[in-house]
Amino acid sequence: MFDYSVKLKNLKLKNPVIAASGTFGYGEELNDFFPVENLGALSTKGLSLKPRLGNPMPRIIETPSGMINAIGLQNVGVEAFLEKKLPLLEKRQVTVIANIFGNTLEEYIEIAKILESSSVAAIELNISCPNVKAGGMEFGNDPKMAAVVTEEVRKVFSRHLMVKLSPNVTSIVEIAKKVEAAGADSLSLINTVTAMVINTQSKKPMIANGVGGLSGPAIRPIAVRMVAQTYQAVKIPIVGIGGITELNDILEFMIAGAAAIQIGTSNFTKPKIAQELIDQLQNHLKTEGLSSPQELVGTLEGF
Amino acid sequence: MFDYSVKLKNLKLKNPVIAASGTFGYGEELNDFFPVENLGALSTKGLSLKPRLGNPMPRIIETPSGMINAIGLQNVGVEAFLEKKLPLLEKRQVTVIANIFGNTLEEYIEIAKILESSSVAAIELNISCPNVKAGGMEFGNDPKMAAVVTEEVRKVFSRHLMVKLSPNVTSIVEIAKKVEAAGADSLSLINTVTAMVINTQSKKPMIANGVGGLSGPAIRPIAVRMVAQTYQAVKIPIVGIGGITELNDILEFMIAGAAAIQIGTSNFTKPKIAQELIDQLQNHLKTEGLSSPQELVGTLEGF
Amino acid sequence: MKASLIQDRLCDVVYQIPLSANYYRLGLHSQIDQFTPGQFAMLAVPQIAGVLLRRPFSLAKQDGPITEILYKVVGKGTQALSQVDVGKKIWMLGPLGHGFNEIEKINEGIAVAGGYGIAPFYELAQIRKNAQKPFTIYYGARTQSDLLYLEQFAELGVTLKISTEDGSMGFHGKITDLLNQDFAERAPQKIWSCGPMGLLSAIKKWSAAKQTDVELSIEEAMGCGTGICLGCVVKDQNGQYIRACKEGPVFNGASIDV
Amino acid sequence: MKASLIQDRLCDVVYQIPLSANYYRLGLHSQIDQFTPGQFAMLAVPQIAGVLLRRPFSLAKQDGPITEILYKVVGKGTQALSQVDVGKKIWMLGPLGHGFNEIEKINEGIAVAGGYGIAPFYELAQIRKNAQKPFTIYYGARTQSDLLYLEQFAELGVTLKISTEDGSMGFHGKITDLLNQDFAERAPQKIWSCGPMGLLSAIKKWSAAKQTDVELSIEEAMGCGTGICLGCVVKDQNGQYIRACKEGPVFNGASIDV
Numbered sequence A, B: 001m002f003d004y005s006v007k008l009k010n011l012k013l014k015n016p017v018i019a020a021s022g023t024f025g026y027g028e029e030l031n032d033f034f035p036v037e038n039l040g041a042l043s044t045k046g047l048s049l050k051p052r053l054g055n056p057m058p059r060i061i062e063t064p065s066g067m068i069n070a071i072g073l074q075n076v077g078v079e080a081f082l083e084k085k086l087p088l089l090e091k092r093q094v095t096v097i098a099n100i101f102g103n104t105l106e107e108y109i110e111i112a113k114i115l116e117s118s119s120v121a122a123i124e125l126n127i128s129c130p131n132v133k134a135g136g137m138e139f140g141n142d143p144k145m146a147a148v149v150t151e152e153v154r155k156v157f158s159r160h161l162m163v164k165l166s167p168n169v170t171s172i173v174e175i176a177k178k179v180e181a182a183g184a185d186s187l188s189l190i191n192t193v194t195a196m197v198i199n200t201q202s203k204k205p206m207i208a209n210g211v212g213g214l215s216g217p218a219i220r221p222i223a224v225r226m227v228a229q230t231y232q233a234v235k236i237p238i239v240g241i242g243g244i245t246e247l248n249d250i251l252e253f254m255i256a257g258a259a260a261i262q263i264g265t266s267n268f269t270k271p272k273i274a275q276e277l278i279d280q281l282q283n284h285l286k287t288e289g290l291s292s293p294q295e296l297v298g299t300l301e302g303f
Numbered sequence C, D: 001m002k003a004s005l006i007q008d009r010l011c012d013v014v015y016q017i018p019l020s021a022n023y024y025r026l027g028l029h030s031q032i033d034q035f036t037p038g039q040f041a042m043l044a045v046p047q048i049a050g051v052l053l054r055r056p057f058s059l060a061k062q063d064g065p066i067t068e069i070l071y072k073v074v075g076k077g078t079q080a081l082s083q084v085d086v087g088k089k090i091w092m093l094g095p096l097g098h099g100f101n102e103i104e105k106i107n108e109g110i111a112v113a114g115g116y117g118i119a120p121f122y123e124l125a126q127i128r129k130n131a132q133k134p135f136t137i138y139y140g141a142r143t144q145s146d147l148l149y150l151e152q153f154a155e156l157g158v159t160l161k162i163s164t165e166d167g168s169m170g171f172h173g174k175i176t177d178l179l180n181q182d183f184a185e186r187a188p189q190k191i192w193s194c195g196p197m198g199l200l201s202a203i204k205k206w207s208a209a210k211q212t213d214v215e216l217s218i219e220e221a222m223g224c225g226t227g228i229c230l231g232c233v234v235k236d237q238n239g240q241y242i243r244a245c246k247e248g249p250v251f252n253g254a255s256i257d258v
């Protein structure tokens, strides 16, 4: 019996394909176009306690096989999300993962509390955010801070807690282990790689914020490496992210150890890509005679 | 008066374009084809105390706008280099930078001592190498170890000491500062980004070593970011490396703060690229009415 | 005007005609029903040398199943696009965004266009003609060879008011100077404008001074064209960022900060 | 044979002929003087979808200024190559590496080829013909449609010994079985071989048993083709890694570990 669903501990997905945070809006934008409820899950644009204006323009620039963004986490805020955006997703029975971030530990906790009494299936903790109280050092770049924020959110949120890891660190494995010990249910990786492009005419960065986050196929080999390394070090499920554009990319991540995957930048270049990959993956698994996606996970040999 | 030469402290280059280590052999391979002496300098394939066999095949794999290599630092060893390879470079009056690495601190020191009594103009210390004595942790990923190896080599090598930094760290700025304080004359960055591609048929990594180093245009925006950040933090000159394929890329690095640059992977895709870029850069500087490359360095605004 | 559903379709290239000044007319067998001038499409240009994202282009004209795009080669994506031969295929996502309003209703509407900002006015002129309304385009360019579609506009009975920066054709100077001259006494009933940001700012200012209704089609770098990346925003009158691709690209001049 | 200097030249595509089984004959206006069969070139295939590196191909034939490449579409680089129309241009770096030896000297030399390993033997057959030496090619393939250049070899007076895995043409079975049959009593004077690694290993073993001189043209992933990346190595008889692109791709069978 073929079962296409995936269980990340207490989070059940109808299939392993998740739309990545910040690359699928709040699920309403592609509505005419795409049956959002077909997704394994939708990770929302990052939510903060208060609405955020975001960065000035320009915010994006293409790079070789990639793009840099510095949207500045523009979002409606967690309250407006629950009021205005979530109902549509509820109506369509989408599995919603609320991607959240704060500038202080208190903000993270506050948002998580608010979400505890909502219908979202899970929180994805974006810890690649500068901690204003710690002088701008990112939560996600310091194993200790990453553990603290996980632990505190864990206390106030009882459903699935996914923690999204930053690749801009010396050892993602060390952070993964700390976050696991602090009570995370799963890990998603990777977030974007910090990068810059310079306009050689104006001598200014091509995005207003100076640096931004590199995503797309360019970073896929970095992400696959990090998933493979992390898989060897933790027991909780891993969600693989980075440059997925075709079926073979999903297979790479799953073989490396990802129980589910997220599609980001590819939603921009091909808005129906998630649906196509959901179908293709299902066909592939059946053709290979596998009874569930799980059978592929972590089958990497010789590493 | 237009002056195309570049001074990295005590190291004078006839132009700012250096062939990157491991991507131009020992200078003899492209001989028929390319007047090696036209290069600003040539950084040799990484040299170790004893000859090294290198990794099994496959050693390279293409990735989106990049490639991964795990050559395993195959090289003839420092003695054979001095005896068999250096004479040709001396004859052609090439400015030679000896790229060196060791598995232990002692090996680094030993090689540097040997080179002290040779004609090489500079050492480029490749610290992205696993330290066998410290359980495989890379020298270059730990600020303290990076400083120690710099300091010790500094004691035995009196000419130009360039230290090549790894991008696989949380803060390249922190390491740069430590290495500067330890006596480096210049910094070159970046080395390759650790990455992996999986063969989804065989379920094995596409390169025998498992992981390898990502290079090429894909990593350029990461490298430019790191150069810009490091330039703000150190006083010694910076040599920019990563994905340079055309004139505009060189300008990006120089504006970000690189006093010179190295060309790596592009030598594979276009063996005359270094010569072309030397000419194009010179023309550009003249057209812009600059009297030396130095006038571009660190002119980045709004960061 | 009935809205066409967004579609993403692999279209045959039915023509690719080089014009002056690195401009091309591209015909795509899109099978779009119709679009509102000002709407655009995201084209998947060939992914040469690391090109990843699609590129936005105004829809210039619909002729049965064929959509025309007027584009200028400015970088590697448009360069790659210009190399696509007739008979090859290109993915086109569209029509996207909101176009110009009141095209058939307004009696004395004028357009102000600069550069490839002329594109939407080809279809717009057709609609005005079908609706038997007069139509004048103020069309500014650097030099004569940058002026496109002149014959087509003549056929559609459009009154063309041309200005060039170098005086090689029409009025010598800026398009706003020409507007000042022609509308010294009165104001046009409505302005539809499309072109570089500098032009749009000038037209917005000019219209405000004249207290005339103006719609601006703005151009921002676009990542997705569908509202999901937040890469293309512009500030509205409340200082909030709204999306050029979704809420725009055509905005009421008063509602945005350009 | 005098060696041609390595050059990197932007060549016109003069023909691009689709054959069976996804094979193509590509004609490039390279202006190479000549090459030694077994030498190869690095072609800059179109950099579609992140393709970065050049791809190595054996030089199949030189006809005046035109170099012929015989290639099979196996991945995205060769796919992109097959889309390049006549009249477009491609960078070609070559001739590279060391080719087969004693082509004109040996009296009773045979070739053993598999797959696109047949390519170098087109020129080699021409040289043998010019030198008035007989030439037999043992040519193994999966099935009949994988067999290329059959007419050309006939014209050049080559004796073709064909084996296919499915028996659709010639001997039904492996090429080594056919060799065993034909050379039961004696051994060929020399073997030149090119094809997949599996074939080369088998031929090396077979030749060693027969104590016959064998040259193998080996195929490894290549980053540069010029000896600077160390990405294409093979072990020599001392266990040292040597470069397929520089010391090879043709090696004396005894000198390498395949």
Ligand SMILES: Cc1cc2nc3c(=O)[nH]c(=O)nc-3n(C[C@H](O)[C@H](O)[C@H](O)COP(=O)(O)OP(=O)(O)OC[C@H]3O[C@@H](n4cnc5c(N)ncnc54)[C@H](O)[C@@H]3O)c2cc1C
Pocket: A197, A198, A199, A200, A201, A206, C040, C055, C056, C057, C058, C059, C069, C070, C071, C072, C073, C074, C075, C076, C077, C078, C079, C116, C119, C218, C219, C220, C221, C222, C249
């Ligand atoms: C709604 C909308 C409608 C449009 N309609 C049309 C239309 O109808 N016709 C049309 O021709 N265009 C139109 N455009 C513009 C079109 O989308 C762009 O011209 C196109 O995307 C350029 O792509 P490219 O790859 O050729 O250029 P890119 O390579 O992306 O470069 C674009 C510009 O930026 C510059 N640039 C890029 N990188 C750098 C760098 N590192 N340093 C300095 N400068 C740099 C280039 O020189 C070039 O001028 C429209 C845009 C929008 C948003």
Ligand SMILES: Cc1cc2nc3c(=O)[nH]c(=O)nc-3n(C[C@H](O)[C@H](O)[C@H](O)COP(=O)(O)OP(=O)(O)OC[C@H]3O[C@@H](n4cnc5c(N)ncnc54)[C@H](O)[C@@H]3O)c2cc1C
Pocket: B197, B198, B199, B200, B201, B206, D040, D055, D056, D057, D058, D059, D069, D070, D071, D072, D073, D074, D075, D076, D077, D078, D079, D116, D119, D218, D219, D220, D221, D222, D249
């Ligand atoms: C000296 C030499 C001479 C040669 N001569 C010829 C010749 O004359 N004619 C000829 O046709 N070829 C020749 N080749 C081979 C030719 O170079 C290759 O076929 C070509 O480089 C393939 O390029 P590609 O981009 O199409 O394939 P790639 O996309 O690079 O892939 C190559 C192969 O690897 C597989 N592959 C790639 N990525 C993955 C992955 N992630 N997981 C699993 N499998 C994967 C592909 O399916 C394909 O089979 C020669 C090679 C050498 C070294």
Ligand SMILES: Cc1cc2nc3c(=O)[nH]c(=O)nc-3n(C[C@H](O)[C@H](O)[C@H](O)COP(=O)(O)O)c2cc1C
Pocket: A020, A021, A022, A023, A044, A045, A046, A047, A069, A071, A073, A099, A126, A164, A190, A191, A192, A214, A215, A216, A217, A219, A241, A242, A243, A244, A262, A263, A264, A265, A266, C229, C230
């Ligand atoms: C435009 C854009 C906005 C993003 N916004 C967020 C965000 O709000 N929160 C977050 O955790 N990640 C965000 N990301 C990161 C993606 O979710 C994803 O981790 C990253 O893009 C790598 O995947 P990809 O290569 O498939 O795009 C954003 C990425 C992009 C491109």
Ligand SMILES: Cc1cc2nc3c(=O)[nH]c(=O)nc-3n(C[C@H](O)[C@H](O)[C@H](O)COP(=O)(O)O)c2cc1C
Pocket: B020, B021, B022, B023, B044, B045, B046, B047, B069, B071, B073, B099, B126, B164, B190, B191, B192, B214, B215, B216, B217, B219, B241, B242, B243, B244, B262, B263, B264, B265, B266, D229, D230
């Ligand atoms: C095949 C290959 C071999 C390399 N060998 C070395 C080496 O021996 N020592 C070293 O310091 N860097 C080595 N590098 C790294 C390059 O010198 C350079 O830092 C890196 O490739 C980034 O530059 P690029 O993107 O221009 O290639 C090697 C890179 C490649 C691709």
Ligand code: FES
Pocket: C221, C222, C223, C224, C225, C226, C227, C228, C229, C230, C231, C232, C233, C243, C244, C245, C246
């Ligand atoms: S282009 Fe992505 S939101 Fe507008």
Ligand code: FES
Pocket: D221, D222, D223, D224, D225, D226, D227, D228, D229, D230, D231, D232, D233, D243, D244, D245, D246
């Ligand atoms: S392909 Fe680079 S050394 Fe042979």
